[in-house]
Amino acid sequence: MPTPHYGQPRYHVIADALRERIESGVIPPGTLLPTESALTAEFRAARGTIRQAIGLLRETGWVSTEHGRGTYANLGPFGSPPSETSELRRRRRVVPDRELATLFAVDEGATLLEEQFVTKVDGNVREVVRRYRLTPPAL
Amino acid sequence: MPTPHYGQPRYHVIADALRERIESGVIPPGTLLPTESALTAEFRAARGTIRQAIGLLRETGWVSTEHGRGTYANLGPFGSPPSETSELRRRRRVVPDRELATLFAVDEGATLLEEQFVTKVDGNVREVVRRYRLTPPAL
DNA sequence: AGAAATTTGTCCGTATGTATC
DNA sequence: AGATACATACGGACAAATTTC
Secondary structure (H helix, E strand, O other): OOOOOOOOOHHHHHHHHHHHHHHHOOOOOOOEOOOHHHHHHHHOOOHHHHHHHHHHHHHOOOEEEEOOOEEEEOOOOOOOOOOOEEEEEEEEEEOOOHHHHHHHOOOOOOOEEEEEEEEEEOOEEEEEEEEEEEOOOOO | OOOOOOOOOHHHHHHHHHHHHHHHOOOOOOOEOOOHHHHHHHHOOOHHHHHHHHHHHHHOOOEEEEOOOEEEEOOOOOOOOOOOOOEEEEEEEEOOOHHHHHHHOOOOOOOEEEEEEEEEEOOEEEEEEEEEEOOOOOO
């Protein structure tokens, strides 16, 4: 099989499928997810891909894995055992407001690179950080 | 080559080496890191391992990666570096835009605390960071 | 404008190390 | 000790975004 990833990446799709099973109760909280090899067989995906999907669920608090034991389903994002802080990211090109245009000494028609970091605690947004930089030369 | 990882994992070691270069100025903020293939050659590591190391730096805010372009060195984890590179700051209350209002789950009439950090290098603005929070912990 | 080269993103298959049961 | 499962690492391939010519 080649490597088609037209829409979402494979591991995104797999993560979504697993998340849905947890949400719907097919995989009850506190129970083990299928093993990596089982998921590998079911989704016809490589181990690394399965592990990326599980890693995604772990970062978002849906599961917790224990070394040498397995991966457990949690109650939900930041539901039961896990997480204090999470961090999401987004990047895009934006038109600077007057202040930014002045600081960077560019026209207001120019574009800046904006990165946004969202820090959550127990599922609540604690702070949002927006970083602005000049778009690297040549554009 | 086998896969020894006795002490620290290789991607930890590589990440540390790269972070050291950023901190010491060998790789100045805003400039590109060597390409993945260059790092592959230098560290004699597989590309996946290099990408793991870079991913570590990205999670901790040391670098930012752009598809098809490269990986840029940042100043450090967010606004952290109280470095000699001058840094101004300003504090004020602002009305959240729609996105911020949604993230913080507040009305658009509410006010958020905005802190602005301006980092200059050689007198030129390198980056502007704006942090938004609900309640100031210690104003 | 368009094609080629460069660079990061994703995926595959495999092998070995390490921790737990 | 053996079985199971996660962690790390290798190498190769194709896809997508960007830059360069």
